[in-house]
Amino acid sequence: MKKIGIIVGSLREQSFNRIVAEAIPELAPGAEYAFISIAELPLYNGDLDKGPGPEPVRQFREAIAQADGIVIVSPEYNSGIPGVLKNALDWASTPTKTAALLRKPACVIGATPGAKGTMMAQQQIRQTLEAVQVFVLPFQKMYISQVTDKVDADRRLLTDETTRSYLQRYAEAFIRWIDQASTLN
């Protein structure tokens, strides 16, 4: 079975993006999933980026290396990529020639209480991933707007059936993409 690492771009305990991310393993059980935390990573500092680097960085890179593909589920902050996520992607982008993310299949999902589905953040995330030669799932996009209406009253589960079915198809397309992307190497 393929191993998929999930990175959530929000550190918030009650994060809507985490709720969306947690629905994926159940909706697309054709892979094994592991959540990869970015909360303990220090701010990127080239002076710390020597050898294996700080322990949380080493663990983060190792978790990405272990995965056959990476799903990023992230909010949008001020029309762009959350700083914590950009920081994590920067750590995964070095050392340039052996970076954990290099030529790894990935896909991008985002949820917002607002109307525009994190489109601008996703553009920036794709731009960053492209710089690291990540094979980002092309064409298909997963923009979740008005997410407050798509979860249960306790804000723990993704309940909206249309969103769940889109998410299922997106995750299944990503699992297929992992094989398709391997021909690009």
Ligand SMILES: Cc1cc2nc3c(=O)[nH]c(=O)nc-3n(C[C@H](O)[C@H](O)[C@H](O)COP(=O)(O)O)c2cc1C
């Ligand atoms: C600093 C900040 C900036 C934000 N900017 C945007 C934005 O540009 N677009 C958007 O759709 N939502 C924006 N939001 C609202 C977030 O989508 C909302 O807080 C969301 O719940 C965060 O994701 P999470 O629930 O996964 O933590 C912003 C929130 C914060 C805290």
